[in-house]
Amino acid sequence: MQSAAGRADQPRPLFGGALSAVLPRGATDVSELREIPDNQEVFANSHTDQSLIVELVEYQGQVADHEAARYHFEDIAASNKALEPGSSGVSSVVALQKPDLLLSECSSAWTLTGTQCVSKFNEEARNTVTLHMGLFRLPQFSTDVLVSFNDPQDISPRSSSASATGSHEQLWTVQDFQQLLRTLRLHNPGLFG
Template identity: 75%
Template sequence: MDMQDSRSPLFGGALSAFIPHSATDVSELREIPDNQEVFVHAHTDQSLIVELLEYQGQVADQDAARYHFEDIAGSNKALAPGALAVSNVVSLPRSELSLTECSSAWILTGTQSVSKFNEEAQNTVTLHLGLFRLPQFSTDILITFNDPQRISPDSSSSASVLGSLSTQSWTVQNFHCMLKSLTLHNPGLFGENHG
């Protein structure tokens, strides 16, 4: 674990996880939906999103990460042919997790071609998804690590990213540390208000 990572409360302390260094809590900058916690890297275009989603009971565990990946692609308007690809989906052993309440956990790695703010410019982003299935709470917890690989020169992100290539970016190891450290403190989080 990177010593700069620190355990941060999520959803008012109902959950917590190790959030990587240089993370800015986006809720301090703008309104975020109640079912999300969003963090952006202070100097790169990377982001981490923790989402509480409705449990998709009709989707088999091994297919659920791909289901959510394609759902994100729809939101990102990345459904054009060749705009998204899944490179692998692996199961996370529960023995390695702090969130022992999940029935299963998965990591998906894929890429999407996305535009920011409905711009024409397409950025190639690697998405690392961590999915925790909690059928007893009717909830899927999805953690998404957006790691841009190619920023279009015409994108609004290009200026900020080009000036920060020397900055310490988040790594897949940071992401795995966050997944494995996710801990549930208050199951009331998934109460009647959820959904």
């Protein structure tokens, strides 16, 4: 019999098996709880307010590879209404080395770390969230694969997220996120149409 830890390192199918990746322990498929757009796979930490989103977005050919992660970060900031001065910022953008990745079809890959001050469910209360992003550029499929790890740092006591406090052992780490990026693999290019 395989241990729970052994199962945690097994790749999990995404988008009906067209992609797969190793997800952090305790990742709950949000589509079992509410409707999710067809271009997204969303997972929540069952003990904390952390979440992961694997998203297929339109390839932005007008944006240089080294600026593409920042472009998507700003797009997410606009969606989260985190555009007020001081409510979002990028602290690093780093190229990933293709030999370290299983998604060999990408032309380039990048990680970005930034912070956004956002409200959940359009509440007035705002939470400070570290946003870790991985971006895989696939121009041959007119697609960027965007992986976002939302890691709340400061949750307002008035937020609906205020009760979501797991123990330190239950928190997902940047290493969990990096493992997901390294293990993301394409099985069926038909996913891109």
